[in-house]
Amino acid sequence: MSIYIFTGPTIAATEAKEQLDAVFLPPAAQGDVYRAALDRPVAIGIIDGYFERTPSVSHKEILWAMGQGVHVFGAASMGALRAAELSAFGMEGVGAIYDAYARGELDADDEVAVAHGAAEDGYRPMSEAMVNVRATLRAAEAAGALPAAAGERLEQIAKRLFYTDRCYPILLRLAAGQGVPAADIGALRAFLPEGRVDQKRTDALELLRLMRERFTGRVEPKPVRYHFEATDAWEHIRGKVDRSAVAPGACRTDPAVEELKRSEGYAAARCGALARALALEVARRQGRTPEGEALRDVVEALCRDRGLAEKAELASWLARQGVIEVERFLEDEAQVRWVEILYGPDADRCLPDHLRSTGEYASLRDRALARAPREHGSARAGHLRDDEVEPSRVPVTGRVER
Template identity: 45%
Template sequence: MKAIIFCGPSLVRVDTARFAAMEFRPPVRQGDLHAAAREGPGAIGVVDGYFDGQPAVLHKEILWAMTRGVAVFGASSMGALRAAELHSFGMRGVGRIFEAYRDGALTDDDEVALLHGPPETGYIPLSVPMVNIRATLEKAVAEGIIDPDTGARLTAEAKALFYQLRTWPDILGTLADGAQVRRLSDWLRTGKVDRKREDALDLLGEVDAFIRSGTRPDPPTFHFEWTENWHHAPWRNDAPTGTDAATDEDDAILDELRLSGDYVRLRDEALLRLLARSDERAAPERQAIRQATDAFRLQRGLVRQADVARWAQENGTDPAGLERMLADNARVATLARASEADLRRGILDRLRERDLYAICRDRAQARQRHARSPPPARPPDALLAAWHFENRLGRPVPEDLAEHAASLGLASVGKFFELVALDYTFQAAGAQENDTGAADKTSIA
């Protein structure tokens, strides 16, 4: 199962980098959570969200996601607000900010609001959220940096400011005592409390534990009312980012597959990828995804990013959809390696089903007989690699031959070259007639 997290200024890149298996998206806005739920993730986490100048995420989107079997978590900012409002329906709130809203200690939306920069700046905060100001001043009082009356006065002054104008210089500017200003200013360099970040990190931990557990949320106990406004929401039938929503053109293409006889095979291959998404053993490392991406681009000559974007457009998807597809490929490869021993019998059974077992057996026996002969001088590995991939398989030599050997279930790249060297001498000796034809017959494509 995958997890999708909507976040922005509450988390920095170093925070999210520790959770490589999660997909992080910009702050949520209306329609985004609905689109994410259509992708079938195991969990969605809401940390940050837009509300000023852009429509905020609807409560109904969250309720609909839960009816689809998606666990929805909220914390820190917009997520804490929505979780406090929907926790009785099953949304999972995390952290002290959520608890304060749930229990009525906080009631105003502006407590978590802040002004921040655009995505290219990493959503750099340009003001300080009130919940952080409260927590910081409480700590300053507890540590004796300021007295309780000063803490209460500064809290009131900050609350009176418009949320976009809440900055520490402006708050400190309300203090008349210069010594207090200097003492508090010096302390703030290391003493500030980022309550929103703390809660957001707690959410990531909760989501990670949930995904790792492999559990599914209980069915919701509420009835989802399909209202006219919901039915006519302009974004409800839009194609979600990174997915391929059904279109008339897609239906026509699937009909072509049905007529050509290829539908069942491709459906079964798609099923394999779908099952791999839900198997925790299939979670690919970043290296595996990078290798899958590099192999895909190399095979198609997609050197520049513009080439990748053009290919995606020509094939009815977008870069996010291509990334999802390659991640699925990496999941399948990862799961296959984890299950290598269990798959041996299954591979042989598939050969039997396709009436290819006897052909492969006869070829293997002929190769074994040839191997008993005194071996000729072995060509260099570079020549063997070029011969095997370019002449025999009709494809470029992979950049990482050790990775390729591992993908074939071989213990080392040395074992791979031993196998290729045997095949090279076998073919050179003419030990098998019409080998090209035999190879074609044993194709599983």
């Protein structure tokens, strides 16, 4: 029985694993829930998800997942928002934040939005969610540390901040210039170290505990009563995911690949395939969709590069190459060529080190210098031959120095 959880700044995967045996994934973006549902988990929990510059997890992919029998839960952040929007269709929401959205007390996505670090930094929050600020102010009022009037004024100031700027140091500084008594500001500052409320984390923990209790034995597939309509927007999302997915072992039975493995060109071809895969991923992350002029350009480029006199010859050439999904192939080719232009200077800069890693650099350099000694005479003086390498410049530790 597999469970997938999307989380990030709200609760770290390392902490979440203590509550639930599950596969923990980064914050959900558009297509991620569909991709996860393809593995047929018994349930998916959405805590964190991207928005603004990255397309958000869509309603359609959640509906599709539930239609495949997958139980989908949401809490704390993007999950609470989507659960409130899709509760009528069977998505299950958990926690106080979900309840507030479901009752209509909250409706803005900036209530749960935070700025955060990258995956390498553990998605460390760099701002405070409005729901946490509000819960903290109410807690300070309940504890007698803050008058209700001051709490309401501080809430108004915090709400006007852009979500990336919303944090207690900025809130307290602005409050001093906007009529909040200094004594109340000092009281809140003293209350925060021990009294700060992290409502998002509390709701995330509640979600994990609920899913742990619900999915301990045999579980029936999620029942739904709606008809899933495969709209153009849905097909676009699904198509992007399907095109970017590479099934394990997909090339193992391809006769051309099997034949290539018997030749010396396999390693170089595989490097090219890796570069193609990475280029497609870069284009996907940029949200680029080639169409119109970009596709016409790639058709002309293929004809020119492959020596095809007319565009009409391209169809038969593609058929000979075993291209079945012509539109998908041309779109991918357009993406790759766009990334080649974008990252061309970077590739040129990395080429010498690539040649060094393959062992080709020394022989190519020596052949070039031998062929044109005059042109390279001055340059050669700036290079040390293998027998002239200074011992002090050779690393003696086991580490590779870069």
